[in-house]
Amino acid sequence: MPENTSKVSMEKLVSLCQRRGFIFPSSDIYGGLSGCWDYGPVGVELKRNIKEAWWRATVQERDDIIGMDTSILMNSKVWEASGHIKSFSDPLVECKNCHMRWKADDLTENKCPACGGTLTEERMFNTMFKTFIGPVEEDAAIVYLRPETAQGMFVNFQNAVNTSRKRLPFGIAQMGKSFRNEITTGNFIFRSREFEIMEFEYFVKPGTDEKWFDYWVEERLKWYAKLGLKKEHLRLYQHPKEKLAHYAHSCTDVTYLFPHGWAELEGIANRTDFDLKQHSVASGKSLEYFDDETKEHYIPYIIEPSVGVDRAILAFLCDAYDEEPDKDEIRVLFHFHPDLAPIKVAVLPLSRKENLAAFARDVHATLRPCFTTQYDDTQSIGRRYRRQDELGTPYCVTIDFQSLEDNMATIRERDSMNQIRVPVAALKNTLQAKLAGEDLFVLPEGGKIWKQGSNE
Ligand code: GAP
Numbered sequence: 512m513p514e515n516t517s518k519v520s521m522e523k524l525v526s527l528c529q530r531r532g533f534i535f536p537s538s539d540i541y542g543g544l545s546g547c548w549d550y551g552p553v554g555v556e557l558k559r560n561i562k563e564a565w566w567r568a569t570v571q572e573r574d575d576i577i578g579m580d581t582s583i584l585m586n587s588k589v590w591e592a593s594g595h596i597k598s599f600s601d602p603l604v605e606c607k608n609c610h611m612r613w614k615a616d617d618l619t620e621n622k623c624p625a626c627g628g629t630l631t632e633e634r635m636f637n638t639m640f641k642t643f644i645g646p647v648e649e650d651a652a653i654v655y656l657r658p659e660t661a662q663g664m665f666v667n668f669q670n671a672v673n674t675s676r677k678r679l680p681f682g683i684a685q686m687g688k689s690f691r692n693e694i695t696t697g698n699f700i701f702r703s704r705e706f707e708i709m710e711f712e713y714f715v716k717p718g719t720d721e722k723w724f725d726y727w728v729e730e731r732l733k734w735y736a737k738l739g740l741k742k743e744h745l746r747l748y749q750h751p752k753e754k755l756a757h758y759a760h761s762c763t764d765v766t767y768l769f770p771h772g773w774a775e776l777e778g779i780a781n782r783t784d785f786d787l788k789q790h791s792v793a794s795g796k797s798l799e800y801f802d803d804e805t806k807e808h809y810i811p812y813i814i815e816p817s818v819g820v821d822r823a824i825l826a827f828l829c830d831a832y833d834e835e836p837d838k839d840e841i842r843v844l845f846h847f848h849p850d851l852a853p854i855k856v857a858v859l860p861l862s863r864k865e866n867l868a869a870f871a872r873d874v875h876a877t878l879r880p881c882f883t884t885q886y887d888d889t890q891s892i893g894r895r896y897r898r899q900d901e902l903g904t905p906y907c908v909t910i911d912f913q914s915l916e917d918n919m920a921t922i923r924e925r926d927s928m929n930q931i932r933v934p935v936a937a938l939k940n941t942l943q944a945k946l947a948g949e950d951l952f953v954l955p956e957g958g959k960i961w962k963q964g965s966n967e
Contacts, residue, residue: 517744517770519832524770525699527843528828531901533557533853534700546696546704548821553902556853556883558707561823562686564850565709568734569684576682576711577675581663583688584654589662590639592793593786598757599658600635601694607631614694638692640704656690661815664712665786668798679800679811680723684711686820698771700821710817716802717784720760720812724781728763731777731816735765739848740830744768748775758785765818767826776826777818784810827851831903845903846926849946854904855882856942859895861911863888871910874920874935878908881939882946900925906942919957930961 528534533554537547550558570578590596602615608628615633623630640656643649657663664671664683671683686709696702715723728747736742750762759780767776787810791798799808831845849855856878860871868888875886885904887895892909899907909921909930920938922945923930933941937955954960 517768517829518834519770519829521699521770524828524832527832527901528554528699531898533828546693546702548700548703553853554824557827557847557851558820558824560851560853561827562707562709562820564738565686565734565818565823566684569682569709569711575677575680576684576713577671577677579664579667579671579683579685580687581660581667581685583657583690584642584644585657585662585666587654588793589666589790590655592789593662593665594757594789595639595655595658595662596637599639600637602633603636603694604630604633612636612694617695636694638694640690640692658691659689659817660685660687660708660710661712661786661817665790665798665813666794668714668787669796672800679802680713680715680719682711682713684709686710698769698774700825701769701771701774703821706822707820708817709820709823710815712782713814713816714800714811715814717809717812720781720783720814723814724761724763724779727814727816728765728779731765731779731818735776735826738827738851739846740767740826744826744830745776746773748773756780758782767829769825769829776822777816779814779816782813782815784812786813787811842897842900844900844925847903847905849905849948852903852905853883854885854899854902855906855946857885857887857895857899857904857907859892859899859907859909860888861892861909866915867910867912870915874908874910874938878939878942882942896923906945908938908942917957932959932961934958 531553532551535549535551536543537549538544566578570576603612604615605612606623606626606628607630609623609626611623611625613624618624621630622628639658641653642656643652644654645652664685667683686707688705689708690705693702693704696704713723713727732745735745744767746766748764748766750764755762760783762778762780764775765777766773787798791810798810800811801808827847828845831847833844833846835842858871858875858878860867875884878884887898896907905925907923909923911921914920914935918935919932920935921930921932922941931954933955934957941955
C-alpha cells in the first residue's frame, strides 16, 4: 500500500455504510439535505461506543476532569465576547457568471471551478446558523446554534470550580451537537453542517501551559492508538502562527490519512487566557482563580483538545476496513477494536427448526443483557458470517444440532476465523474475557479449538 493512500475509497465506504445500516443521507426519500447525515441501527452503536470510549478515558478514568452538558442555544452576548460574531467567518468569492459561491481558501485558480467564469473579490461570510427565540422575528431575539461546545464550558468556569472543588490543573469535558453553515461540505461525514464535537478545556497555571500542551498532544495520540488506529495513519501538524484561529496561541492537529488524503482529525489548541478574559470583561463577572498554594489570583490558561465525533467515526471506519482473499471470493470486514464494534456477539442458529430455534433464542436471551447482540437466522451460515464481518462483529455464536445433545456452542472469531467449541454455560464468561482482550485464553472444560485451515 503506498504511504499516502487509504485502503478504502470513499465511494466503497459510503456504499457499504448505507447497505449495512451505518449511515444514510439525511431526509433521503426527499433527495437528502447537503451536509447532514443520519446514523442507522449499526452506526448509532458505533457512534455511542466512540463517545463512550472518549468519555471513559477523559472523565471517568481521571481525577482531574469533570463532565458537563451545556445548552446548544446560549445568550448571544457569549458569541460577541468569544469573537465568533466578528471572526467566525470564511472568505467567499462568487462567480459573476453562474453565481455559485466558493470558499476562497479551497480554490487553486482565480476562476469558477463550475463554469470557468470570473470571480468577485473575497467577502467574509459568517458560518453560524441564526435563529429566533420567541414568536417575533426581531433582532433582539436572535440566537445562534452553537458552532462548538467550548463556550458553554468557559462561561461555567466558576460554577465548575465552586461545585467540584477541583484545583488547577483541571478540566471540563463535554460532547454535543454543533452546527456550522459550511460553504463546502463533502467527503462523506468529514465536513457536515450538523455534527458532534467531543472536547475539553484544561485549565492550567500560566507558564505551565506549554508543558501541558505537549502532554495532551501525546495523550490524545495514545488514545487513538489504543483503540486501534494505525500509527502510520496518524501525523501531527503544527499550525504556522499566521494561520492560527483568533483565540489560539499555538495549535497542533492530529491528522489522519483519510481516503481524500491527510486531513485534520483533532485540533489541540493553547487558547491562553483569551476566553476567560473576554467573558470576564463582557459579563462583568470575575473569572479569576485563587491559587491557595501561592495566594495569587490569576486567569488560567486553557489547553483544548477538540475532535469531531463524526470525523473520528470516519477515521475508525477507514482504519478498520479490510478486504481479504477467501477461497474464490473477497471477504470484506471491519477489524474494529472490541470496545468500538457496534455488535459484539451475533447468535446464529444453523437452522430454523423449532427445537433448534428455541435453544438458540434461550442462548440469545442469556447473552443480550451483557452485550450488544444480534440474532440472525436468515440465509446460509456462510452468508451470515460474511454479513457479520461487514458489521465488524468480533464473535459469532453458532448453535447446531449437536448443541441440543452436548449443550455446547461454537464461537467463531472475526479476524482469524478460528472456531472454538465451548459449553453454553461458559459462553458469557468466555466472550467477556475475549472481548476484554485477554490474550491468555483458557478453554473451559470440554472446550475445543479449530484453527483456520485445519481439517479437524
Ligand atoms: N472548540 C474548538 C473547535 O471547535 P475546530 O477545529 O473548529 O475547533 C474541532 O473543531 C473539531 O471538530 C475538528 O478538529 C474536527 O474534527 C471537527 N469539525 C470541525 N468542523 C467540522 C465539520 N464541519 N464537520 C464535521 N466535523 C467538524
